[in-house]
Amino acid sequence: MKKYYRIIICVAVCLAVGYLSSLATQSSIKTWYPTLVKPFFNPPNWVFAPVWTLLYILMxxxxxxxxxxxxxxxELTKKGLLFFGIQLFFNALWSYLFFGIHNLLLASIEVILLLLLIYETYLIFKKIEHKASLLLIPYLVWVIFASALTISIWALNR
Incomplete structure (x- = not known):
């Protein structure tokens, strides 16, 4: 039973981080964000909430x-969870940089750091529990996409 509680706690923490990140997003999504020039591959706004919810659950x-x-x-588990926590912090930080303070350059730099942290977390998780690492692949792919999107929006609006 203990193993299920650990999973529930981790899912709850990830969803809480997602919710807190959305608070920075909400104030700008209808005011500032629509004024930005976006690349042709920018998805509609309604896509982000369900994708991120699923990703937070998988994480x-x-x-x-x-x-x-x-x-x-x-020892390896401590290292993996440390990297997981750091990347989760950077995940939330991106929302603040991009939507909270509207700093597209810092958000572009930060999302690359986030991507590297996710990849390192994936590599560590793979050594500990292969199935867990596989659950991070959709997150990794989405953040690759988010990196391209963020950098494109910065380039189009500088």
Missing amino acids: GLAAGMVWNAYDKNS
Whole structure:
């Protein structure tokens, strides 16, 4: 039963981070964001909430699975969860930089750092629990897309 609680806690934390990130987004999504020039591949606004909700759930499942492997390799698990926490912080920071303070350049730089942190987290998770690492692949792919989108919006609006 303990392993399910760990997964539930991780999913709840990820969804909470997503919710808190959305608070920075909400104030700008109807005012500032529509004024930006966007690339042709910019998806409609309604796509973001369901995609991010699914990604936060997958991230939480992955982190919970890794946490459950603590007894097998505590040092590597600590490292994996540390990287997971750092990338989760950077995930939230992007929303603040982009939507909160409207700094497209900093958001572009930060999203590349986020991408690298996610990739490192994926590599560590792969050593601990292969199935958990697979759950991070959609997140990694989405942030690659988000990186291209962020950098494109910065380039079109500088």
